[in-house]
Amino acid sequence: MKINKTYIPGMNNQKQQDSALAVLKATAPLMKPPASGKPGHNDPATWTRMANFMKEQGLLDKPVTATDAFSNNYLP
DSSP states (O other): OHHHHHHSTTTTSHHHHHHHHHHHHHHGGGGSOOTTOOTTOOOHHHHHHHHHHHHHTTSOSSOOOGGGTOOOTTOO
């Protein structure tokens, strides 16, 4: 967290630090390889659920087709 203080405004605030650490702890498991064992593989169903959630929350102006938002083409 020390290096973040240099680059992220407000990171000297303990509440901000606690929040950032909570986000890190919550998102780190999401970066693990999927059960398929293919690191970096994107699941279209997961992207569809996220796009639908974001639309429902008003974070997107229009629906997003999952396959327009990601690609697995770069994977071996």
